[in-house]
Amino acid sequence: MSIATIPFKGTKEQEEKLREVIKKHTGENGAVIPVLHEAQDIYGYLPIEVQKIISEGLNVPLAEIYGIVTFYTQFSLYPKGEYEVSVCLGTACYVKGSGTIIEKIKERLGIDVGQCTADGKFSLNATRCIGACGLAPVMTVNDAVFGQVTPADLDDIFAKYQA
């Protein structure tokens, strides 16, 4: 299954929220990035349908919006899993073995970095430094941070989310 074929399931409520956000920022200098941040909070990602609404609302060409979305790694064109697993590949984590951790997770979930499992449960990211270098190597699942992770810890960590 290709990730791009997941159909857009935006609701009326989401669209209303987005239009409010656009209204709030209209006329503001440099509004596109703040609006994209808030839109991603609403929808979880930024599919072309959402970009179109923003383009029309802010009167900025769609090509420009798309250019901005694809430039910044925080913005995603694809939906994320229910649990977003991120492994830090910052220097401090890397020298302490986070490269092995991410390989083991790839094997475990059967997906590559940037992908989502077929059941929509887990997506995997390699992140840049999250600034918790003192606890290296570090991984996060949604907002929970796990420090000093070893390959042996992965069973326990994933057990929390696999129920």
Add this chain to the structure above:
Amino acid sequence: MKSLAELQALRDCTLDKLNLRKDRKEGIRIVVGMATCGIAAGARPVLEALEREVKAQKLDNVMVMQTGCIGMCRLEPIVEVYEPGKEKITYVHMTADKVSKIVSEHIINGRPVAEYSVGTDKAQSVNDTVFYAKQKRVALRNCGVINPENIDEYIAFDGYQALAKALTEMSREDVIQTVKDSGLRGRGGGGFPTGMKWDFTYKAVGDKKYVCCNADEGDPGAFMDRSVLEGDPHAVIEAMAIAGYAVGADQGYIYIRAEYPIAVERLKIAIGQAREYGLLGKDIFGTGFNFDLDIRLGAGAFVCGEETALLTSIEGNRGEPRPRPPFPAVKGLWGKPTLLNNVETYANIAQIILNGADWFASMGTEKSKGTKVFALGGKINNTGLVEIPMGTTLREIIEEIGGGIPNGKKFKAAQTGGPSGGCIPASLIDTPIDYDSLMAIGSMMGSGGLIVMDEDNCMVDIAKFFLEFTVDESCGKCSPCRIGTKRLLEILTKITDGKGTMEDLDKLENLCYAIKSSALCGLGQTAPNPVLSTLRYFRDEYEAHVKDKKCPAHVCKALAQYKINPEKCKGCSLCARQCPVNAISGEIKSPFVIDQDKCIKCGACQSTCKFGAIDKE
């Protein structure tokens, strides 16, 4: 807030109310380190347990507070207890379970619990440890001391006094001259004299000017700015207001990474409180000076740490750099003169205004004044955040403050300056840490990440790691960086795969110099530094990969060889059955052997062997 007297009154009142006064007679103050690392290590349940316990025991005179980063990441979660007339006690590796004992023994009965504290035989304060002995906290002065979400506590520690002093007692020129005289240089990496930047922006002609703060701390391994923003956000706000007064700006922007949600949240709270107190907004201190701040979130692009790219991103575009000149001081945000400093630079300003330029210039070396915050990480015992006077040697940082290398391993190199910096080899461990000494040995101060590496780290692999980062993060605007770094990475990969030639080493070096001299922005120009500095100090390691097809640190997978130790092998055949390519053969109960030509170095044999008989070489 209309006058200095009002500020003073609030300061005195808060000191009494929150058990902050050093000479107070009663009242205990308990603080819990709640920066990202503390929370990740489990500080929240500890804070909640403390609050519950103090309430249950009806201890009205005890305040439980959250604070920012206390600095010793390795020992998180950390709790500190301040008692009147006594040295504070630092409790480490705290859990909710330990709370009731601390409250009943220490808080109620006055007997500190030695076993939970940072001391080995008696309860002690983190200030008494070697980790703190050499530190001098200026930028981090309030981190781990005050509650960052309460403006009153910042004011109690002389907060906003510097802004009041600048606005009511100093001319704009005085402020700029003080910053110039202090010798403060940009803490974001480049080390440009801050006072000069302020002066350029002051002199630039424009109907509108801006003051911006670079909080897009993208260097992997660096978290100084996050700690300042999480622990003392008002220090940055106050400094930006002072800068606004000095250069003639009434609007500021803080550009901060979206990856730092706690810092963003605390900044928002702090800006809201400052507005409420009239310390941001119109007619500050009744002087007619107006200044306000907004936050702009980054969106995960390393290049946005570069000043022109950052401004382009605030304007709402793809964060691509543009050629300089014109410098932002002349033509910055929306074409207007713009002052841009990073978080740590701003964190020094209020202290310089209050204590004077001479005080600041008395710390550090001749050309690098003051202190620098480093995020100590990697293969070092005391990972954490340290602030040291400029000129402290790398040896003092690693052996004394850092407590040496874990597991009895040997120190190999320290990496500073992130993807733009270089490695300092063990032979140069006595190098003083200042802008010029680091530049002279091919590294750079950078923003302050200091990653320690031991003998198990392969320097070619480290160079490759940084190039992977740069290739990923190159914005693509100029070809030397977009294509050049990719070619560098390809050559490095060839070498770590054991397919490199001696010619490749020369090619690598030439290409590095070509990129350095032709890339558009600072990031491209410094991208080859990790390669150049490892080539300079660890050429033998590169040659070992090329000539002997060996990785001396046993990191590069393609060059590894798995061998069975015949003395340990029991001949059980387990490894032979696990091997996916049938490379292992032998007779039951006699030692097995691996056919190196067939082996794909997956390591499956090593992980299944029950006798530890398989070595990776």
